[in-house]
Amino acid sequence: MVAHRPALPARRLSGPSPARLRAFVRRTTALREVPGLAGIRLHTAADVTVLWHATGIELGLEDPPLPYWGFAWSGGLAIAHHLVAHPELVAGRTVLDMGTGSGLCGIVALRCGAASVTAVDVDPIARAAADLNARANGVQLAVTARDVLAEAPPTVDVVLAGDVSYEESMASAIHRWLLAAAADGADVLIGDPGRAHLPRDLVRVATYEVRTTREIEEATVKPASVYTLAARDA
Secondary structure (H helix, E strand, O other), X not given: OOOXXXXXXXXXXXXXXXXXXXXXHHHHOEEEEOOOOOOOEEEEOOOHHHHHHHHHHHHOOOOOOOOHHHOOOHHHHHHHHHHHHOHHXXXXXXXEEEOOOOOHHHHHHHHOOEOEEEEEOOOHHHHHHHHHHHHHOOOOOEEEOOOHHHOOOOOXXXXXXXXXXXXXXXXXHHHHHXXXXXXXXXXXXXXXXXXXXXXXXXXXXXXXXEEOOOOOOOOOEEEEEEEEXXXXXX
């Protein structure tokens, strides 16, 4: 796990181009099979601290965001396994992948027959990684930088939200947004290993043993669950 923030010069790049960010992803990761998900490959890193430091240099930030995009996290893996087991959840349907990171959930949704997937992330390198990973898996994600939390939920059939409960205020804001999406008719699936800020008013629908890395988790194999929103009285 990350122990220290990298010491970087106080400079900031003015909007690296998508092509430059895709080149950065290729340079700092390797295209690897995702354990337990046959045929799915992601650009992943071997060392989170090294990647974090490189991210800060690339973006010109002394305190860069954690490079979530460089790894397959347990909550996203749970959603991916659930979609493989139940492709009818997304087949022929429109999907939004919230906080897409590596793009894993959206990629698997497309491989399971989703009509379209919009992948949302405010991190520009995550968007570059998701685009590269989609290409590597022979699918096309519609990757967007929109801050959807500042907007009303779009009209989609399914919303996927893997690993969105790391930080309390973010988890609360996303949960409110997901409730609004569900009220508008979307089916919401949330993937999480049971982190501290996971909302309590959820319904667990499945649990999977997923294989991840000790770079980002406390164990290489751990249980992670898929949840939906609790039914509300009219």
